[in-house]
Amino acid sequence: MDKNNKQMLLGLGFTGAYGANAKAWKSEGVTGHIYPDIEADIRYAQLAEKGKFQFLFIGDFPGAIPNDNSEVPSMTLEPIITATAILQRTKNIGIAATVHTQWNVPYTVARQFKGIDLMSGGRIAWNAVTGSSPKVAQLFGVNLMDRQSRYESHYEFVEAVQQFWATWGEDALKADRETGVFADYRQVKPVYISGKYTQANGALPIPPSSQGQPVIFHSGGSPASIAFAGRYANAMIGEVWTIEQGIETRKALRQAAIDAGRNPDEIKFIAGLMPVIADSKREAIDRHATFMDEKVVQQRVYHIGMVLGLRLTPADLDRPIAPELLNSVEIDSYSDPRIENVLKVAHEGWTLRDIIYHSVIDYHPATLGDAKETADHLTTWFEAGAADGFWILPDAYETDLHRFVNEVVPILQERGIFHKEYEGETLRKNLDVPYQYGVDERLR
Ligand SMILES: Cc1cc2nc3c(=O)[nH]c(=O)nc-3n(C[C@H](O)[C@H](O)[C@H](O)COP(=O)(O)O)c2cc1C
Incomplete structure (x- = not known):
């Protein structure tokens, strides 16, 4: 893509029921206080879609209970369930849903994600993280592995999932009434996985979606995270506070892709921003x-x-x-x-x-001010090469998401750095990453 018309990506951080701020349930415009309320989630997803966001990012730290009784627990409903409900009621926006590898099994993850991918017309991504919290591990009755084992098993797990995704041959489905052949089952090839951590044999009888298979996301920032994302992911959700840090992280990620034998343009670095948008x-x-x-x-x-x-x-x-x-x-x-x-x-x-x-010591940089202030931050970071896109964490959806969609997005579009229409119907197309089916053969 020509540098002059390179477009930024926008994702909405879908971390809390009412917004990124744990106290957003008290925000103006929130009524009823039904919790958790999937109808509200759907409404906010539709609003992000109106703003042409390419994706929602649903993180997951299951079981987290706030210490402060005025705060909402984050990420309450299970991400795959949330994603499935939202994708049924949206048309273009994609969703990256987090599922940990340490306490799941590849076949279940492969089956759930490929099913949603098909149902949504190719709009799901799996945010593949190891899970690094001992407390979360206890929820599932396991002990947290050391980092090296976590990532070794993570690689095996993700490859196993991708192998399952490709067990149904791309042309296996015939549904030919004349010959009476429903499927050419010779093209359905079981896998035999015998790794250090993962064993599984068999096939996943689900045909390809219009994007082939779900996109892989990863969230993190450690060297182990970056090496994983460079190898398998098409987007990495990150946490950086300065332009210099963004440039360094994006460079490291692109280098990790090159080291794995991939084209670095196929991995997008997504930095966070917490915007509070008002008239002054x-x-x-x-x-x-x-x-x-x-x-x-x-x-x-x-x-x-x-x-x-x-x-x-x-x-x-x-x-x-x-x-x-x-x-x-x-x-x-x-x-x-x-x-x-x-x-x-x-x-x-x-x-x-x-x-x-001013939120100067929050999880991500924050912009507080009018819409132009937020648009300027995004423009400066994007043009400096500090990110390919941003995940937006508005304090409260009822106020800041509306203002972001109605006021910030048009400025970015006017500047020619954010699309006015979705490029296609699949998440891959909208992220500008290639079709994929199975494990990437270029991986070294
Ligand atoms: C921006 C960001 C988002 C993350 N989201 C999640 C998440 O939703 N669920 C989760 O279990 N871990 C999440 N993580 C944790 C990372 O996947 C990773 O485990 C952590 O940064 C520790 O690094 P390590 O795995 O190399 O030890 C996130 C990390 C970052 C920086």
């Missing part, structure tokens, strides 16, 4: 602040102090950090990657409280 920065800050109680603000005072290497206490909350203190801050290779964002906002002269409300 003040209004955005004030709205975000309604989701943060005083206890959290006070904890973050110490956290920001640690990031900057300064002694800050709640007594400092309602004044700016003195310029001479800011000028004494040193950045080195051990600094928290969020330090630059903290310093940038602090140098603008905001009080410590407002610095905290």
Whole structure:
């Protein structure tokens, strides 16, 4: 694709019932408080589709219970069930659903995902992660493996799933009334998998979908994660706070694809953004602040102090950090990657409280302000090569997702860096990644 008309990808982080913020159930516009409410999930997915988002990303940390009784548990309904319900009521948007490999079996995963792929006309992706939480492992009655074994078994698992996906030959289905042949079963070839961690024999009798087989996503960022994604995935959902970090991660991912024998354009790096969109920065800050109680603000005072290497206490909350203190801050290779964002906002002269409300030490970079501010962030990162696309984590769908779709998307389209229409009917087509059936033969 010509660099000048390269388009960014947009995904919606579907982490919480009402938005990315665990307190979003209190947001304006939320009514009824039915929880969990698949109808609401469908409505927000349809809104993302109206905004031409290429995909929803459904992460999974099963069993997580908040410590704070004012918060909603995230990712409550099982991702495959959620994805199936949403895909029945949408036409173009794809879904990346997370399923762990450590406590599942390849045949079940292969069967569920290929079934949804067929049912949705080729719009599902499997976000294949190992699972790295000992608490989650306990839910399934297993012990967490060490990282090396986790990834060794992950490779075997994903290859086994892809082998199952290709057991039904691409031309096996005949349904020929004249000859009376329904299927050429000689083209249905069982697999015999005998790995260190995975054993399975047999076939999965499901024909190809219009994108061949589900897309593989991965979420993470460690070297092991990047090596896995470079080998098997078409998109990696990441967590980076600066443009430089984005450029480095994207480069490492592309190199991992090359090392595996693939074309690096087939793997997309997706960075996160938490946008709060209002008519002015003040209004955005004030709205975000309604989701943060005083206890959290006070904890973050110490956290920001640690990031900057300064002694800050709640007594400092309602004044700016003195310029001479800011000028004494040193950045080195051990600094928290969020330090630059903290310093940038602090140098603008905001009080410590407002610095905290800027979300400077959150999971992802945040933009608080009008639609142009968010569009500028996305444009700058994209044009710098820090990401191929973004997963958007709006505080509350009722406010920020509506404004993102109605105000940010048109700016990006106007700038020629985001599509106006879906390129095709399958997720592969919309991600601009090739058709695939079975394990990629180029893998070294
Ligand atoms: C942005 C991002 C999203 C992630 N989403 C999930 C998820 O939904 N479920 C999960 O179990 N792990 C998730 N992870 C964890 C990673 O897959 C990975 O296990 C973790 O970063 C630890 O790295 P390691 O596996 O190399 O030890 C996510 C990580 C990142 C950075």
